[in-house]
Amino acid sequence: MARTVVLGVIGSDAHVVGITILEQAFSAAGFDVVNLGVQTSQEEFAEAAKAHDAEAVLVSSLYGHAEQDCQGFHDVLAQAGVDVTTYIGGNLAVGQDDFEETREKFESLGFDRVFDSETDPEEAIAALKRDLQITTTEAERATVNT
Amino acid sequence: MARTVVLGVIGSDAHVVGITILEQAFSAAGFDVVNLGVQTSQEEFAEAAKAHDAEAVLVSSLYGHAEQDCQGFHDVLAQAGVDVTTYIGGNLAVGQDDFEETREKFESLGFDRVFDSETDPEEAIAALKRDLQITTTEAERATVNT
Amino acid sequence: MIRDERIPSDELRRIDEELRTNWPTGADVDFEEAIEYHESLPATKQFADVLESADNPLLQPRAGVPRLDDQIELLDYLHTEGGADLLPTTIDSYTRDNEYGKAQTGLEKARETGEATLNGFPAVNHGVEGCRKLIEAVDAPIEVRHGTPDARLLAAITFAGGFQSYEGGPISYNIPYTKEHGLEETMKHWQFVDRLAGAYTERGVRINREPFGPLTGTLVPPSIAIAIGIVECQLAATQGVRSVTPGYGQVGNVVQDVAALRALRKLANEYLPDEVRVTTVFHEWMGGFPPDEARANGVISLGGMTAAIARPDKVITKSPQEFQGVPTKEANAGGLRTTRQVIDMAIEQDIDIDGVDEEQALIERETRCIMDTILRHGDGDVARGTIRAFESGALDVPFAPSDSAAGAVLPVRDDDGRVRIFEWADLEMDEEIKEIHRARLSQRAETEGRDESFRMVADDVDAISDGKLIGRPHGTGGVGNAD
Amino acid sequence: MIRDERIPSDELRRIDEELRTNWPTGADVDFEEAIEYHESLPATKQFADVLESADNPLLQPRAGVPRLDDQIELLDYLHTEGGADLLPTTIDSYTRDNEYGKAQTGLEKARETGEATLNGFPAVNHGVEGCRKLIEAVDAPIEVRHGTPDARLLAAITFAGGFQSYEGGPISYNIPYTKEHGLEETMKHWQFVDRLAGAYTERGVRINREPFGPLTGTLVPPSIAIAIGIVECQLAATQGVRSVTPGYGQVGNVVQDVAALRALRKLANEYLPDEVRVTTVFHEWMGGFPPDEARANGVISLGGMTAAIARPDKVITKSPQEFQGVPTKEANAGGLRTTRQVIDMAIEQDIDIDGVDEEQALIERETRCIMDTILRHGDGDVARGTIRAFESGALDVPFAPSDSAAGAVLPVRDDDGRVRIFEWADLEMDEEIKEIHRARLSQRAETEGRDESFRMVADDVDAISDGKLIGRPHGTGGVGNAD
Ligand code: B12
């Protein structure tokens, strides 16, 4: 049975190429992808997750305002009664930062996994399959090293 | 009256382009240049300085062995009875060093001035004119910033 | 529906006054006083004059930080240490969304903590006075670079603040930059911006306008970029703008890039009225960069090489840290100097590459075809035509996030690395041209032993950041060593 | 006087034995055992095979540090992080002077203090065993790169130590590298080196030999470099060498560089016997570098671009720290990756530049002229002819520090940046060719409003490090923006 994931770019960020690639990769890997596109608000993510009974919310942010845009995001999800796996990825800080710090920052905001922009979609797919306990030979073969 | 300077590349260093340019620049500035060429020994410098009654000895080194090649150089000069202004220039250390350290090192070896490889010949000429107290309007106009 | 007609002066005044109440700093704008201010600026800060009179391509980086003093320091550094000829002031994302309140919070936090809490310079919040301090402190012309769909207040404040060049346009700052703004709305807003620039121009202060040529920066076929640039210049010209700089973003194939820059210059001059002075700008690769500064320098240098051959009037440089995030000032200056070295070493050489003329002819045919489509859609009116053509998909931009564009057209590289169209969707184009693209692409498909597909597009999107031009499957393509 | 004849086996053996007593490590060389050792090496370490079978230009950096463990780490880093296809081991200057005692002191000091007290790897001191440890530890073919006039013991030890490629030659490691060694002496010494390489070759272990193409690295006219490279290959072939890689150093003018690499490949194949397999190597700019890593990356990239068009079999890369001193391993790997990115982005493109064929024809004519001069001077014997031609100045190298060359010929760039000869001195050349050079140079003189002079030469020597290709006086030359 195909699992549904909600995908979008948060805030007023318009970088669409990354999620276009992600949408295609997750679909090819057997997920039902609800792609909200760019400039998606926290509420839109929550509504879509609820409406589609999604099992994961994948947030993308490239333009450097991810931290501000994600403040309180997990509260909004909780208020909408959405309790799913959440990932965030892309270019998460302004400037030349150290990724480990960034990861901790976003984990403490409530995200289950944090990906940098060198992430290959296959890594995220493999991680999600494990987190959602989807066991396929394919998922086992994939290596996760984020 | 033209003053004589001895010029050469010390040790087994064969980088000749720099002294070719220097020879031409010092000649054009009115010096008599005795160019010993590459791979010149300490003794050859001393002999030439004595033989030509030179007022300065200009040592060039590019290949990274300057420190070893210049050990005891000023003793050799002294033994030959040569007491002149000595300059060294070029690429004076192996690797990516800090030039201030290099300068101190070669000053403590006895050189009056130490030049890095960004040196424009005009800077060295202006410095030498001052050190030899040659006052020409030209020398005054030149700026020294090594 | 909107038309490509000049906004009447009283209308201009009305909008202007209304706008200026949107944020307190708007009150400080005084047109007459601003004209005087511009007249007082030295020749070295007259943007259009400096750009139009240059012999060699001028270099301009991208740069914007929240605080005024930091921005001054940054621009000064890029000018003196990077050798930038023209400077930018990149505006933060909140300002682009007209969220001046949020920008204010960010700016105040930046002032307190010293952190870069905004991704650019909030010029509206700095106001006329802040802008002028910047203009005065830095010894080169400065352009406003942003990505703002409704950039009217920003224009009013920055023009009065002494900026003489303004990037963007109704299409190029809508389609790639936003989801929900309608094209008709951005057309209206940019007519105002252009009309304001025109008002300054009439008074002898030529504000230079630069459409954002690279659009989505990702494998945009040259003819689409050129046509949109020309349309934006036409719209600006109608409002009285007399100095325009349409642009084009490097795709990485030297022949195609040189051809595109030549086609851009030629067609822009042809389509625009004689009284409009056209210069061109070339953007170094705007797509995904390699996650490695050394490799990024290679990408930047290939841009420099292309610029040396095609000789645009201006080059917007990238930094080797493009992949990672906003670059340090050192890296930004590094990108400038790498570009400068390549251009200066190559520009005096006679480098005439075979096939540029043919490629240029193809690009010109395609562009004319798109221009015809637009005019047809607008019954002769370019503003309407653009809106309608986007609506129907007859005009489209690949990877467009905007609801105003179909975003259905898909580009892919051919066997030589030139960008062609794989999925035309509803894009209108001569059948003969489509046939040329198809033939080129089937050649690649054959080389790689696979069909054209979205997979191929995705591979091409990643190719340059993966170190290649063409996204080939492992072990296919390539060239032998025999010369 | 010496002749271009194969050293008889017994003579080979005699010299070999004598040599091996020069330094204790010489005793460990055992030819038969060495053959077995080479046979035991995996295919990935068979230098000639790897080089000759590559589809795309292979990249090789320069690198050598005194200690074995550091050298292993360095090469491994350049292989894995820099993506080098072929690796070098650059030998220190004391070893090049056959001062093995001084090298030993330096090595011991390096071992104690960890400092880089030598500017390379003292392979003689490390001995056969040390060399083999290096060969085994690193997963790519490794070449010995040095600059040694008398490189016989170094060859005996490194060949036995598992190296299968050896740079240098009697001319190219004499004229640019030393003052007092006579040409006849270095010819004799290199005949031994080549004969030893030939002895391995006969037994199926092909030792690749690479003349040092760039010579003095400073504005060397292509035909001089090519002719000398071919002569060294001929001398090597006579001694039984069957894999040669003549080289050429970038001058920075793309047309001239591409033409030169093509001429080199064509003429080397033509002048050498069929049984000799010819590959070519291109050196990124060997003259003075800009004192700025960002600008240096531009110079390196222009080299990569040239390589992508001309497709030599191998490219020797520079690092962005070339100006300053021996580069860090990171910078060295950076130079490799910058080059790789440019080559990989450009190599699949069809880039045919006008004028390459004409320039190639000119270079070929000049080279044939020099080859004829040499043969004439030697009454048909290339070894003698070379010595005599250098003696008379009929053959010469610009900026040669060696007493064996007149060093009187002076190169200068023409108005397009191609290297021409300004002062011919006694260099023999067809009058018609000289006329072509003169015409090109007077064109430049006119552009700059000054006569050709040593000042112009000096300006050209500094030009690239000053950020330009041509050393023009301020405010002359240049190009307009019109395309
Ligand atoms: C193309 C591009 C643009 C285009 C975007 C066109 C479009 N609508 O998509 C244009 C030119 C319009 C643009 C505009 C801007 N951009 Co921009 N842009 C880029 C660029 C060059 C490439 C992005 C891209 O398409 N990459 C290719 C795709 C395939 O990769 P990706 O986006 O990284 O996505 C992959 C991974 O990150 C990961 N991933 C992404 N999200 C997620 C989420 C999850 C859950 C997971 C698992 C993985 C994942 O998987 C994706 C697929 O492989 C990057 C720099 C770079 N990376 O080289 C800058 C960059 C992202 N942009 C940047 C900036 C600042 C801006 C602007 C604010 C610039 C400005 N000042 O004008 C505006 C913002 C406009 C807006 N409102 O959003 C900065 C961000 C700085 C920061 N974070 O510190 C960057 C890094 C450039 C830089 N160095 O300054 N940009």
Ligand code: B12
């Ligand atoms: C060309 C060159 C060569 C040519 C030299 C040809 C020749 N015979 O002249 C060749 C290819 C043969 C060569 C060989 C080697 N080279 Co070399 N070479 C260079 C290079 C690229 C340019 C040098 C040059 O000609 N510059 C142009 C002239 C005009 O400038 P200049 O020499 O710097 O001189 C000016 C100033 O320095 C100053 N100056 C110089 N001396 C003096 C003295 C005084 C008193 C004053 C006031 C000023 C002054 O004024 C000069 C005129 O403007 C430099 C790197 C660079 N700079 O880019 C490396 C470089 C000097 N070489 C280097 C090395 C290591 C070598 C070798 C050992 C390499 C090897 N491992 O094979 C051999 C040495 C051989 C030997 N026995 O000497 C290193 C030195 C490293 C260090 N110091 O830490 C350098 C820096 C390259 C590097 N980054 O590794 N090299």
